[in-house]
Amino acid sequence: MILYYQTHSPFARKALVFAHEVGIADRLKVIHHETSPTLRNASVYAENPLGKVPVLLRPDGEPIFDSDVICDFLDTLHDGPKLIPERGEARWQALRLQAVAQGLAQTGIGLRWETERRPELLRYEPLADGFREKIEATYDWLEASLDDDALNIGHVALATALSWMAFRDLPSFRGRTRLTRWFDAFEKRPSMLATPLSGETHD
Numbered sequence: 001m002i003l004y005y006q007t008h009s010p011f012a013r014k015a016l017v018f019a020h021e022v023g024i025a026d027r028l029k030v031i032h033h034e035t036s037p038t039l040r041n042a043s044v045y046a047e048n049p050l051g052k053v054p055v056l057l058r059p060d061g062e063p064i065f066d067s068d069v070i071c072d073f074l075d076t077l078h079d080g081p082k083l084i085p086e087r088g089e090a091r092w093q094a095l096r097l098q099a100v101a102q103g104l105a106q107t108g109i110g111l112r113w114e115t116e117r118r119p120e121l122l123r124y125e126p127l128a129d130g131f132r133e134k135i136e137a138t139y140d141w142l143e144a145s146l147d148d149d150a151l152n153i154g155h156v157a158l159a160t161a162l163s164w165m166a167f168r169d170l171p172s173f174r175g176r177t178r179l180t181r182w183f184d185a186f187e188k189r190p191s192m193l194a195t196p197l198s199g200e201t202h203d
């Protein structure tokens with residue numbers, strides 16, 4: 001299988017960390033693609049009409065995206081413990097944590113547009129403030145409610161989101177001690193060490 005990837009994407013890294021965690025990363029050929037809303041990548045568009053990575057190309061099936069769906073598919077390819085619990089409250093907890101982590105990374109991307117990527121004259125400070133508020137509220141929520149004993153899709157999504165927030169110098173979570181302790185431990189996992197973030201966004 002081929003994974004269309006980006007070395008500085010939290011979402012692409014989430015899919016790859018997931019593959020490492022379930023022991024099937026060696027079945028993926030990882031190909032880096034630069035893509036952004038202002039830099040069209042024809043190869044990515046050929047597989048995903050949204051022009052975004054990650055995309056998983058399967059030998060016997062259509063390409064799949066986004067990272068949520070790719071992880072769901074990867075979880076069907078191994079016989080170990082599932083990272084997406086199949087039923088019960090554990091399932092809703094895992095999917096909710098994933099949703100929060102996805103939203104956090106997406107909000108970080110929005111804030112980066114408002115503070116760095118968009119030409120200065122086109123930036124809108126109230127929008128940047130709104131994004132900051134969501135990020136801080138999410139950190140507080142995580143500090144209060146993260147299940148730091150479990151390991152599921154939500155934890156993979158969260159670790160890759162937080163790592164990217166730090167990589168891009170976005171508002172820091174490090175004032176929250178429980179969240180920070182959990183993240184620092186997670187970042188030492190082989191799956192995270194094997195997938196370092198690098199590179200600049202090209203617009």
Ligand SMILES: N[C@@H](CCC(=O)N[C@@H](CS)C(=O)NCC(=O)O)C(=O)O
Nearest residue numbers: 009011035036037052053054066067
């Ligand atoms: N919800 C998607 C988000 C994917 C996404 O936004 N990827 C970014 C890289 S971080 C991208 O490819 N951006 C290019 C674009 O928006 O055109 C996922 O979880 O896979």
